[in-house]
Amino acid sequence: MKEDFFTYQAQTTPHPLAMEISHAEGSYIYDSNNKAYLDFVAGVSACSLGHKHPRVVNAIKEQLDKYLHVMVYGEYVQKSAVDLTKLLASQLPDPLKKTYLTNSGTEAIEGAMKLAKRFTGRSEIIAAKRAYHGNTQGAMSIMGFEERKQAFRPLLPDVHFIGFNNEADLEKITTKTAAVILETIQGGAGFIVPDENYLRKVKFRCQTVGALLILDEIQPGFGRTGKLFGFQNYNVVPDIVVMGKGMGGGMPIGAFTASTEIMDVLHDQPKLGHITTFGGHPVIAAASLATLKEILDSDLMCQTLDKEELFRELLQHEYIEEIRGKGLMLSLIVKNADIANQIILGCLQEGLILFWLLFEPKAVRITPPLTISEEEIKQGCSIIMKVLRNIKD
Known part of the structure; x- marks a missing residue:
């Protein structure tokens, strides 16, 4: 399928992530090997209720x-x-x-x-x-x-x-x-x-x-x-x-x-x-x-501010210069673009989806579904911190 993807479907960048998707539910996306990825991007802020919400x-x-x-x-x-x-x-x-x-x-x-x-x-x-x-x-x-x-x-x-x-x-x-x-x-x-x-x-x-x-x-x-x-x-x-x-x-x-x-x-x-x-x-x-x-x-809108505070509390590292945004529209501003790339690609290997922003190369996007749980936030932030600890500036 990946070969057909590159052959027949127009690409937007020279190096797309090209993850083969099997299914998605809640806060998770699963690849064709049934590996689960915790989704901190939500289709670039689009999947506000997560994936396949019953309602x-x-x-x-x-x-x-x-x-x-x-x-x-x-x-x-x-x-x-x-x-x-x-x-x-x-x-x-x-x-x-x-x-x-x-x-x-x-x-x-x-x-x-x-x-x-x-x-x-x-x-x-x-x-x-x-x-x-x-x-x-x-x-x-x-x-x-x-x-x-x-x-x-x-x-x-x-x-x-x-x-x-x-x-x-x-x-x-x-x-x-x-x-x-x-x-x-x-x-x-x-x-x-x-x-x-x-x-x-x-x-x-x-x-x-x-x-x-x-x-x-x-x-x-x-x-x-x-x-x-x-x-x-x-x-x-x-x-x-x-x-x-x-x-x-x-x-x-x-x-x-x-x-x-x-x-x-x-x-x-x-x-x-x-x-x-x-x-x-x-x-x-x-x-x-x-x-x-x-x-x-629901109380999802109220929860976003509490979840924002949890992200800010858990994501503290010398490479993170600032956390911008409000609610569940957040970006980590790190020391340089190389560190941003290492965080995004390293977390993907660990089963966490993050992404870039268009015009700020030092930014890491965090825009999870509004339905994400506190436990899932803790799990994802633990992965980010693990990757950060392994980065050599």
């Missing part, structure tokens, strides 16, 4: 027995999608009420950018340096990392960048700006949290000049930071919120939500202002609805 699986099976795809997005009334968007509205602060369901986070970013331009009548988009919002051409245009996008230029014009947490840069947001788009917590840059009421200051500047604030919640969203959405930790309400990854319980989905006033500009002048064939797919929406209900019905 999600049952919701999928129930919808499979009713119908699959029946029509392009927005034409038919389909219960799972309506119930999902209604429940989301009940959990979001006013005026965030209308949700457009997409196939992925990056597609939701594209829709949010179009929505901001359409609503404001402006073209300028301001993003953050070292930002990551996806890999389609529009999302890549607002990626703040030239090395990753220079081979694909020309990209969207009229995109400018500011420093995350740099208050002085807010003057660059002007009456020409359609939207400022920021990750609530910068992911690829190393899980950098906003400080000194930064997001509130950005929102105030946007309100002053008539621009919209778009917050990318694709990673922190759906309970990972102790709140349903990361921005709820920072006393700010975006004009448009984008979500994805963890909202699907392991299924592919994204969404963007705005006020009725803003969202309604997409349905006329022109009609079909944003369209998708499979967005809001009934099976995917059922999985997402089950995921959201489980997160809301």
Whole structure:
């Protein structure tokens, strides 16, 4: 199977991990030799309830027995999608009420950018340096990392960048700006949290000049930071919120939500202002609805903060310079990239899955399922410490 993988399936890097997967359940992934790997990555923050969560699986099976795809997005009334968007509205602060369901986070970013331009009548988009919002051409245009996008230029014009947490840069947001788009917590840059009421200051500047604030919640969203959405930790309400990854319980989905006033500009002048064939797919929406209900019905969000403290308590070593992030969106910042590589690859050999971040070579990703137990955290951290003790700087 591995030979076929390299022969027929397009690769994203020269050296993928290429682990042959047999099955997965709970906090574990099993390879074709039935070796168990404790998963501290959760499909890059996507499997918020772990693998094969019964509530999600049952919701999928129930919808499979009713119908699959029946029509392009927005034409038919389909219960799972309506119930999902209604429940989301009940959990979001006013005026965030209308949700457009997409196939992925990056597609939701594209829709949010179009929505901001359409609503404001402006073209300028301001993003953050070292930002990551996806890999389609529009999302890549607002990626703040030239090395990753220079081979694909020309990209969207009229995109400018500011420093995350740099208050002085807010003057660059002007009456020409359609939207400022920021990750609530910068992911690829190393899980950098906003400080000194930064997001509130950005929102105030946007309100002053008539621009919209778009917050990318694709990673922190759906309970990972102790709140349903990361921005709820920072006393700010975006004009448009984008979500994805963890909202699907392991299924592919994204969404963007705005006020009725803003969202309604997409349905006329022109009609079909944003369209998708499979967005809001009934099976995917059922999985997402089950995921959201489980997160809301349980105490998983409260547990994330206790679990964060446990990680911080257990992971102390001279090579770990800092632990960034919030809740179960954490990164170890170590002395250099070589140590990061040794930790990730060494832990894989020991049966623990860790991963890299996009733009910070000294970072080690820790984004386990929200359902991970304290015993599993202790087990995984013990492996990390064992590997650290064997590293020669």
